[in-house]
Amino acid sequence: MSVSDRLTEFVQALRAKGIQAGPGETIDAAAALEVLGFDDRERTREGLAACLIRRDGQRAVFDSTFDLFFPLGVGIPEQARHEQPTLDELNDRLVAALAFDDEEQLLQLAGLAVDAFGQYGQGGSGSSGYSAHQTLDRVQPQTLLVRILAAMQAQAGFTERLDRDEVRRRIERFRELVRGEALRRVAELRGRERLARTAVPPTPDQLDFLQAGRTQVAEMRRMVQPLARKLATRLAARRRRAARGQIDLRRTLRRSLSTGGVPMTPVFRRHRPGRPEIVLLCDMSGSVASFANFTMLLVQALRDQFSKVRVFAFVDGMDEVTHLVTNGVADPAALGARILSEASIIRWDGHSDYGRSIDEFADRYPDVIGPKTSVVILGDARNNNGDPRLAVLAHILAPARRAFWLNPERRDLWNTDDSAAHDYAQVVEMHECRNARQLGVLVSRLIPV
């Protein structure tokens, strides 16, 4: 296969993952390949990245696709052809490599490990392949921690306390190498294009809230601050443009100097932005919790934009958690766990019960929602077939300035099984909000100009 074919296929795969690279970019990438050559793989990678990606969040997708299309080697890794190490031998060498942070050696060992312990099924048949999960399950690199620490012979002193976390990060790095290697071997068996479609994860802002794993949730959490900053800038710009009304005489005269003292373009006085109060009602049950958490953090990060933020959480009981969210900025990771343990939101059996929660809200917090309040309800509306209490909800929301319901489920799943989404959609505007990008758009609509 020629280089240009490989490159166009690579670009196609990137497009399928949402990286918008047009023909212009492909031409640039080809020019970059011509200038850089293939001598140094890392440089080729950086060069292609410079031409093909447009923003920071796309880098992870780019890297894993690059590893598939421009693999380090082909077939069985060099070392695995000569030797078949036992688990103990492999572990010994892994300990040494991790202790001295030898990247080169780690890469070799990942190749060996996948070859020796990751294979499943009968060779040659359609169901065979290599599994990173199986490899890591057998090798268990996390159990080597103590041995690695011993092998490092760290000097005593202040930095000793950092060793443990550093080794953990290196082990995580080894896991990633194993994953990449297994993917490469499978790609050779099954074909690259198919694998690029399924195996490369999407960019974090397009990750589905309901399907995100633990590391992905952490990744999304890191997006909160940048996303909040972007939203705040966008809102400020919108407010500036919307300036109409009273003329600012001083600034108009100053600007008129460049037109010889004739005030050609009047300057308007700036508006004081309206800052709404916001009330969040968050379903904290099971899988929906990660979505609610993310939104709480985002709203909290945007708190300058609101005159008041109040957060309520519920599963089958409603409780105010504003104080937990405010103090929790320092440690967003434990926020969900703290809410579950410190607030009384589970009264009965821990299954979500929207009806009962709505009743309780109406009962305990009748004055929270007023004419200045925007209300946002977060949840999948899966009510376990209970009474949705639509009338009560409509009554609660009646005085509110605006009310939204953000549902993290796909629209075509609404009203399946025990979901009461369409019922609730009759009383409150309901939007699908599956990923951070959609959330950003919806939140900016919440805030009036």
Place this chain on the structure above:
Amino acid sequence: MTGFFTSVDEVAARLADAGYLASNAVATTVFLADRLGKPLLVEGPAGVGKTELAKAVAQVTGSRLVRLQCYEGVDESRALYEWNHAKQLLRITAGRDETWDQARTDIFSEEFLLARPLLTAIRGDEPTVLLIDETDKADVEVEGLLLEVLGDFQVTVPELGTITATQRPFAVLTSNATRELSEALRRRCLFLHIDFPDEDLEKRIVLARVPGIDETLATSIVRVINALRAMELRKSPSVAETIDWARTLLELGAESLNEELVRDSLGVILKHQEDMVKAGQRLELDKL
């Protein structure tokens, strides 16, 4: 192409001479920008040396550095060019007996044109590095102005015609990503994300920037900084803060780190109270 460099290794070596230690990604992308003659869009957290990069390139290639600092409300007359109205008025009053045709052709000539950074960078004959700093601070309309300059390296002045660069400037745009730059602008640039450097590179940066510091101390400093970055802090310490901290510790005459020293000087690297509390807990600074 601007033709400053002949290989990636040369880029890295020459930038290192100027005191800028470039990672593989930085050196490769700078080389490509030079070779392909495309502007370079640099993004990354504050304090990783985005602006420094442009300055270093200007320094090693002996180019003139033209800088456009973007801010909210920067416009055509600040970025591109402006007619010198006062001088035009003087010219009109001075030539009182002229006919209209004489006056009109005369007051819109190069003499009355005030070149702003973008035009200055295009017009020069000498090698130029054009730095457009904090592009994201400018309003969206300004990006439209940049398109012509960055795409074709030319500026159109309606009264004068199109001015094309004889010597293409090496253009660097920096952004802190407070706002999404438009797709049109991004398409015209090579993209480089500078992240915090890896431990080894950062140690070399500290050794180069803080003369007289002990190597083991530098290693410990970088390791603590990396541990801090791995925590989810409101503001992760940047390279600039690493260097500040190294200087502080050197001033204090420290030979190795200990709890007291780190606790007392934590304010140099962390700028939020919550972050300091969290770091204190995680680094076990209260343990005696």
